[in-house]
Amino acid sequence: MRAIVYSESGTSDVLRLEERPVGEPGPGELRVRIAVSGVNPTDWKNRSGGGSGTNELDEQTPNQDGAGVVDAVGEGVNGFAEGDRVWLYLSAYQRPSGTAQEYAVVLARHAVRLPDGVSFDVGASLGVPAMTAHRALTVHEGGPTRLAHGALEGRTVLVAGGAGAVGHAAIQLAHWAGATVITTVSSASKAALAASAGADVIVNYREEDAAARIREAAPDGVDLIVEVSPARNAALDAEVLAPHGSVAVYATDGGGVMELDVRAHFVLNARYQFVLLYTVGQEALDAAAEDITAALLDDALPVGEEAGLPLTRFALEDTAAAHDAVSDGTVGKVLVDVADL
Numbered sequence: 440m441r442a443i444v445y446s447e448s449g450t451s452d453v454l455r456l457e458e459r460p461v462g463e464p465g466p467g468e469l470r471v472r473i474a475v476s477g478v479n480p481t482d483w484k485n486r487s488g489g490g491s492g493t494n495e496l497d498e499q500t501p502n503q504d505g506a507g508v509v510d511a512v513g514e515g516v517n518g519f520a521e522g523d524r525v526w527l528y529l530s531a532y533q534r535p536s537g538t539a540q541e542y543a544v545v546l547a548r549h550a551v552r553l554p555d556g557v558s559f560d561v562g563a564s565l566g567v568p569a570m571t572a573h574r575a576l577t578v579h580e581g582g583p584t585r586l587a588h589g590a591l592e593g594r595t596v597l598v599a600g601g602a603g604a605v606g607h608a609a610i611q612l613a614h615w616a617g618a619t620v621i622t623t624v625s626s627a628s629k630a631a632l633a634a635s636a637g638a639d640v641i642v643n644y645r646e647e648d649a650a651a652r653i654r655e656a657a658p659d660g661v662d663l664i665v666e667v668s669p670a671r672n673a674a675l676d677a678e679v680l681a682p683h684g685s686v687a688v689y690a691t692d693g694g695g696v697m698e699l700d701v702r703a704h705f706v707l708n709a710r711y712q713f714v715l716l717y718t719v720g721q722e723a724l725d726a727a728a729e730d731i732t733a734a735l736l737d738d739a740l741p742v743g744e745e746a747g748l749p750l751t752r753f754a755l756e757d758t759a760a761a762h763d764a765v766s767d768g769t770v771g772k773v774l775v776d777v778a779d780l
Contacts, residue, residue, distance in 0.1 A: 478773040569731050610622060621661065
């Protein structure tokens with residue numbers, strides 16, 4: 440089979456296309472024929488040696504997320520059969536078998552049934568973005584701890600950077616769950632994408648007084664902030680957060696050190712929750728997978744420019760270019776086409 444591999448950290452030049460034998464699934468594993476592989480920032484960061492989840496395996500196939508068809512079922516695995524359509528997450532975490540290959544041997548607990556009628560493009564776009572968004576939306580002091588249609592009714596959610604993959608998923612999930620969704624963007628084109636994703640209020644922070652606009656939309660403050668850039672946005676978040684509000688931080692865009700006005704947060708009884716999918720725990724991952732499946736059944740997580748998430752595609756042999764596209768900040772979702780299933 441064709442597989443993208445690398446044996447040392449570095450730039451995308453370390454990625455190479457090789458022929459490798461098809462692996463056999465062991466106990467608790469599945470072999471999945473990959474249709475589409477999804478690329479996330481964590482993939483190029485791990486490859487470069489600077490991201491969480493980096494391991495010291497002799498040879499690694501990159502990419503955590505993907506979608507395809509179960510090809511073989513390992514011993515002790517229940518709930519899956521050959522031919523099942525699935526989406527995958529954290530495939531390459533502390534394992535050699537990411538999704539940038541024709542057949543991937545993965546942990547069965549990191550595979551989720553893909554409902555009939557839901558495309559492999561959607562499946563490969565879930566994983567890290569949607570599960571991170573789910574966790575960020577379920578850490579508020581007053582709950583909910585699970586998402587469902589209407590679960591966030593009466594809540595106001597602020598999504599920082601709504602045009603990114605996690606931001607896009609957060610808008611979609613929050614909208615599906617009934618929240619009023621406010622998002623910040625940096626351009627008119629990104630505003631259009633956020634609107635297509637389902638945001639109710641869109642604030643261009645480069646052209647408007649972001650705090651004033653957010654407070655206008657949410658006079659009592661926002662209940663939950665899904666935060667991509669805590670170092671840049673800590674002061675803004677403190678200005679717009681409601682009493683007992685929560686800030687869920689899932690990235691460090693703009694720097695890894697932030698300053699907080701301690702007294703302002705005391706008054707608010709505010710909560711900061713940091714979200715890293717690798718170490719969030721299997722219980723939270725399972726909850727996210729179940730709720731995301733419910734959202735898929737409601738057609739709440741479409742992809743494509745018309746849904747606010749443009750798709751940029753690469754062939755398997757061009758996976759290095761796909762990694763570079765993500766590291767260069769390509770707007771939307773970068774996918775690698777592996778097989779036509």
